Amino acid sequence: MENVIQAKNLTIGYGPKVLLRNADFAVKEGDIFIIMGGSGCGKSSLLKVLTGLIPPLQGSFDLLGVDFNRASSEQKSLLRQKTGILYQSGALFSSMTLAENIAMPLEQYSAYSPSTIDELVRLKLSLVGLSGYENYYPSEISGGMKKRAGLARALALDPKVVYFDEPSAGLDPVSSARLDDLMLEINANLGTTLVVVTHELQSIFNIGNNSIYLDAATKTITGSGSPKDLLKNPPNERIAQFLTRGKEK
């Protein structure tokens, strides 16, 4: 299987401030890939690099087999259509209804007819459990619903990869578990690769089949592999603490 993301010697940071040095990791097709680490270690920044919002300080990464930073702007646009992002608060456009939010990428990038777009919007909303909310504005729904609507928008173009920045932040345990289930369904049934930044231990063990741990102190990746294996054989003390919430055995 081809690697969806292949990071090669990636160094990220802002100007002189380095957050992560010489990172090498690979996300395989169909993975649910977890990026773990303490607050402020650069997880969101890593996502920003992978989604092309900021350039890496050094090194490069391949997205779907294309070196992203060398790609032409047309190639980048194509790659972006194959990726979806769920931001922390959903990042829905507040002046559009949910249906319009989800139709927007479809209208921009696909050749679907308007009636097909309508049906696709209905489908995506029903997949995230929001059917009937087509004409609601983001300000009229709750935080968990905004996240699910954001996910529906991220899934609009049937992306190959979807990035999540702390999907369970601000959700109650039940909504958060439901979002986890939804992510598993999407991964299993659409074959979408998911890259997830999260602290939520329960999610990490429930959904993750591969992961990396970013260490703020050494500014490197100090552990990688399936979260369950990392728990069984932690490569260092800090990962053991992270995965047991600081409780020793």
Place this chain on the structure above:
Amino acid sequence: MENLTYKISNGVLRLDISGDYKNKNLPEVFLAQIKSPEIKRIEIDAKDLNSWDSSLLVMLLDIYHKATALNIKFDGKNFPNGVQKLIELSLAVKPQQEPPLPAKQSFLDCFGDFGLHIFHTFMKGAKFALSNLRTFFWAPVFKPVSRTVDFWFAFQECGPKALPIVLLISFMVGLILAFVGAIQLQIFGAQVYVASLVTIGMTRIIGAIMVGIIMAGRTGASFAATIGTMQVNEEIDALKTMGVKTEEFLIFPRLKALVISMPILTMFADFAGILGGAAVGILALDIPSSEYFRYAYKAWHLRHFLVGIFHALVFGFIIALSGCYFGVNCGRDADSVGTSTTKSVVYGIVWMIIATGLITFCLQRMHI
């Protein structure tokens, strides 16, 4: 349609899906067939399906909905696991029922509602203005909860930073006033009265109105946008739940800053306008400068000047209150910040003109 083949026999519609079913529009022609009365049963086979995406799901759901509506039996075979699961998932949650729209109203109802709406809006605005004016005038006694930095920041914005544009515009207005006046006065050979015209006009009303319009566009709009964005970010909710009054914390410093800076800016505007008039008088109409300023000085009355300053004060209240009112009553999305900003400027200017009319009428009566 190369991925779909179908035939109808004995009331059974058999559909075969094959190959790569991706990025396909809804097959409207085929879907229309389902409605034909001879069909009693639909069988779909996907054994030759290679790859698929959401467009397949959309088509299947469409068939499903049409078939259930017409009570036709619907049967699918050999679908990939994912297709089955996703269809189940999308049918799992019953659609949320939208509340019914209110029934259409008669013209009279609409007219009445409109009238009531205007009345309520007016009362809401009046209440807002009164409660803020109370805070403002009682400030020496009941110290409002606000930060001095906020006042200084607002004062900087609507004082020193606004001065250049005020000077420029007032100078130009003085210039224009002098030119227009000169054309008429020249007929009587009385160009020199241009000096009086410009001086009285600028000090009594035009200076204040120009400053008012500039400040409504510059500062009133910025008040509305800032407070509106705070509303969007739930900062105002946070203030309210801390027990801090928005009238005191957000509006009082801005109101104070504008009410103080308006008269000062108006003095500068008066002066710049008189200079603009002088530029025309001396350079274009060949009035000796000593003559021009003598006439200007003769026309300068404390009474006119104070009337102008009084206008400026009133305009300061109107602009600040209009900006803050629309900021506080802003909706919760990006668009409403834009709408609020526009409204704050429009209503600010409209109320300024209404106030000018009222003040002029009263002063006329009092022979001032």
